[in-house]
Amino acid sequence: MDPVPVVFCPSCGSGEADAFCPRCGQRIRGRLDTSEVLVQFASGLTNVEHGLFHTLRELTLRPGKMLRGYLAGRTVRLVPPATLLFLAVGLYFMLFSVLDVGRQVMPAVAASDPAALASNARLIAAWERHGRWLQILQIPLLALAWRLFLGSRVRYAECFVFGCYVLAYVQILTLASLAAAGISQAAKIAVSGVINLATYAYVAWAGRGTFELAWWGATWRILLPLVLTQSVVGAAFVVFGKLMQ
């Protein structure tokens, strides 16, 4: 019998590699060629699309069931929570700049007072510059608040994943209010009011399903920590914005 040629894994150097490396999962292939690149490009595109479409559909139709599944280890078909969050926050702030939402919302705050107007303009500029980090950094705080309110039957990490998925979805919902800001002031106020209510209802619904709570439990164990954390983070941002001026 001919000895099987030893294939070394190009990633970790293990000598047991076959079609895949059993130690690190690296796929073994020959020298890169065009067909390989085309296959990778196509599969990368469809993998991301399938995963994204599936994840967004599940988050729309049955977020509690999806999240319970994720926490139980059924993760293959889902876009990872942090990836979805970065994607949603990135898209939101890109549209915020492209649609020039900052300038659209400014006249509503204090049209008669030039000093207040200038101060608001700086706040909106700060939001455009630093808002994305705020949106992401609030997740560990929120997870802590949820962990405290939900008690020891849940883990901090589970609250963290819940926060990533749910806030990413909410960020996608608020894209609609950005678009409405371009229409008219009245449309903006109406749409953002409806979206705010829908957002809170959604988070409570998702939390109810994920952590198997009653409606009342979801209201105070999920929504109260959310409102508290967002108030603290929002106030800190305004204070920070004023201090920077």
Ligand SMILES: [Zn+2]
């Ligand atoms: Zn390897």
